[in-house]
Amino acid sequence: MKKEEEVEPMGQAGNTQTSGTEQGADGSRDTSNQMERGLSNRHVQFIAIGGTIGTGLFLGSGKSIALTGPSIILVYIGVGLVMYLLMRAIGELMYRSPNQHTFIAFITRYLGKGWGSFAGWSYWIVLILIGMSELTAVGTYFVTFFGTFGINLEAWRGLIEVCFLAAMVSVNLIAVKVFGETEFWFSMIKITLILAMIVTAVVMVIVGFRYPAVQMPGLDQVSPAGHAGLDNILNGLSLAPNGWLAFFMSFQMVFFAYEMIEFVGVTVSETQNPRKVLPKAINQIIIRVLIFYVGALMAIMMIVPWRSFKPNADGTFASPFVMVFRYAGVDWAAGLVFFVVITAACSSLNSLLYSAGRNLFQLAAGGGSPLMRSLYTISRRGRVPARAIILSGVLILLSPILHALPGFENTFVLFTSASSAVIIFIYILTLLAHHRYRASDDFMPDGFLMPAYKVTGPIAIIFFLVIYVSLFFAPDTRIPAIFGLCWLAVFGGICLWKHRNAVGVAG
Numbered sequence: 001m002k003k004e005e006e007v008e009p010m011g012q013a014g015n016t017q018t019s020g021t022e023q024g025a026d027g028s029r030d031t032s033n034q035m036e037r038g039l040s041n042r043h044v045q046f047i048a049i050g051g052t053i054g055t056g057l058f059l060g061s062g063k064s065i066a067l068t069g070p071s072i073i074l075v076y077i078g079v080g081l082v083m084y085l086l087m088r089a090i091g092e093l094m095y096r097s098p099n100q101h102t103f104i105a106f107i108t109r110y111l112g113k114g115w116g117s118f119a120g121w122s123y124w125i126v127l128i129l130i131g132m133s134e135l136t137a138v139g140t141y142f143v144t145f146f147g148t149f150g151i152n153l154e155a156w157r158g159l160i161e162v163c164f165l166a167a168m169v170s171v172n173l174i175a176v177k178v179f180g181e182t183e184f185w186f187s188m189i190k191i192t193l194i195l196a197m198i199v200t201a202v203v204m205v206i207v208g209f210r211y212p213a214v215q216m217p218g219l220d221q222v223s224p225a226g227h228a229g230l231d232n233i234l235n236g237l238s239l240a241p242n243g244w245l246a247f248f249m250s251f252q253m254v255f256f257a258y259e260m261i262e263f264v265g266v267t268v269s270e271t272q273n274p275r276k277v278l279p280k281a282i283n284q285i286i287i288r289v290l291i292f293y294v295g296a297l298m299a300i301m302m303i304v305p306w307r308s309f310k311p312n313a314d315g316t317f318a319s320p321f322v323m324v325f326r327y328a329g330v331d332w333a334a335g336l337v338f339f340v341v342i343t344a345a346c347s348s349l350n351s352l353l354y355s356a357g358r359n360l361f362q363l364a365a366g367g368g369s370p371l372m373r374s375l376y377t378i379s380r381r382g383r384v385p386a387r388a389i390i391l392s393g394v395l396i397l398l399s400p401i402l403h404a405l406p407g408f409e410n411t412f413v414l415f416t417s418a419s420s421a422v423i424i425f426i427y428i429l430t431l432l433a434h435h436r437y438r439a440s441d442d443f444m445p446d447g448f449l450m451p452a453y454k455v456t457g458p459i460a461i462i463f464f465l466v467i468y469v470s471l472f473f474a475p476d477t478r479i480p481a482i483f484g485l486c487w488l489a490v491f492g493g494i495c496l497w498k499h500r501n502a503v504g505v506a507g
Contacts, residue, residue: 034378035270035383035384036176036270036383038176038272038383039180040272041272041280042184043177043181043271044180044264044278045277046183047187047263047351049187049191049292050190050347050351051260051262051264051351052288052292052293053190054257054260054348055137055344055345056257057292057296058344061296062317062318065297065306065309066306066311067250068241068242068247069307070233070237071238071241072297073297076293076294077294079255080286083258084285085450086427086431087261087264089434089460090103090262091265091279092437093433094274095274095279095444096442096443096444098269098271098274100362101266101358101361102265102266102359102362104119104359107426107430107433110432110434110437111429111432113499114492114497114499115429115496117495117498118491119425119426119429121363121491122422122491124356124360125419126420127352128356129419130419131349131352131356131399132396134348135399135400136161136400138345139158139400141345142157142160142342145335145341148217148332148334148338158400161400164346168349168353169389171350172357173379173390175382175384176383183350186344189340190340193340194291194295197296197300198296200325200328201299204302204327205303209227209327209328210228211225211226211227211328212225216318216326217318217322218312218318218322219318219323220312221310223304223308224308226304230302232302232304248470248473249470249473251466251470252467259423260348260352263351269358279448304324319337321337322337349396353389353396357385360375360391361378361385361388414479414480417479421477422484422487425484427460428465435457438453468481468484471484
C-alpha cells in the first residue's frame, strides 16, 4: 500500500471555485488542486475518442441496423448532436473551474446540496453497477475469444475477471499518466479496427467484390451470397421501414451507445493546459461521430444488405464487423473482432474505475463522517485518490461473486438497466446547473461558451425527457424506467429533505 497524505477538504463538493486569475489560462498554476496534471493533450484526445466508442459498436450495431435500416445513420447523427450540446455545457463549466474533479460538483453549486448529493451518489452508484457489468463482459468476451480457437476457458472465467480488475486497479493506482497512456493504446486498437473495416469496405466496393454464401460465427443461418456496392443501402430505402415506433425506439438504443461520453469532463483537473486541451477535445466530438459511427455503419451496409440483419433464435445478432471481414476472406475475423472487443471492455472498465474514484473522492470532500473523510486522501507517489479507487474496485469485484448466487442474474440486469435510466436525470440536472451558472456572478463571458444556450439547453433537456418516456414503450426497459422514477422520488426526496436548510452558494 502506498503511503498516503491527507489533503484539506474543499468543503462541500462544488463549493470551491478557482478564478481565471488563480488558475491561469493554461491551468498551470494550481492553488486548490492536489492532483497531478499528468494527462497530456494526446492522452485527452484519445480518451475522448475512446469515450465515444464502446463494445456496442462492434457487437450491437447489427441490432440497430435491423431496427430501422439505413436511417439509423440519421439517428446516430441526431443523438450525437444532442450529446455534443451536453458536452458543450460540461465543457463551459469545467473551463470556468478546471480544478474540479468531476462535473457533478456544479450541480451542488448551482442547484443546491440536495440535488448535488442525489446526483453525486447516484452517479457513483451508476459507475459501480456499469463497472460490474463491464467486468462480466470482459470475462465473457475473453472466453469467447479463446473459444474461436477451440480453447474452452469457461471454468476459469471468474479468475479471469479478477485478474483483469486487479490489472486495471493497478493502472489507476500507479499514476494518472500511466492511466492516460493505457487509454491511449486501448483507443488506438479500437480506432485501427474501425478504420481497417472502413478501408476494406471501400476497396470491396471499388473493385465490385462478390462473395459466396458463408456460415458466419455467431449466426444461426447461413449468410447468403452477395456483392459490395452502394445499392445495398439504397435498395428499398425508407425512413421507417419497420414502422414509426421502431424508428422512435432506435433513439434510446443509440442514446445508450453514447452513454459515458461525458467521461472526458472528469479528466480536467489532471490535464496539462486544460483550457487549451478541453475545448479541442469536445469540439472534435462531431468529427468522431461522423467517422467512427456514420462511416462505420455506411461501410457495413455497403457490404451487408441491411435487410440481411436478422436475429438468431435467442434474439442475438452476429457482429457486423465479423461479417464484413469474413466476407472479405479473413477466416480469423471473429478472433480479431473479439480481441478488440476485449480491449474495448477493458478500456471501459479502466475509465469507470478512474471516474468512480474521482467522484467518490469529490463526495468525500463534503462528508462529515470519519469514514468519508478518510477517503479524501491522495497517494504521495502517484498523486491519485488511492483509497477511493480501491473501494470502488472492491465493490466492482463483487460482480463475479454475486453472479455465482442463484437467481441473482435477473436482479443484476434490472439494476444495471435502471442505472442507465438514472443517468438521464443526471444529464438533465447538469444542463439545469449550466443554465444557473450563466445567470450567476461566476459566469465567465470570455470562456468556452455553449452556443445559444437559451435555446440549445432546453432542446437537449426535452430530448432527454423524450428518451426517458420512450423507455416505457419497450417491455425490456419499462421496469427499469419505473425503478428509475422510484429512485428519483425516494432517494431524491431523502437528499432534498436532509439538506432542506442548506444555503445555496450561487445566485
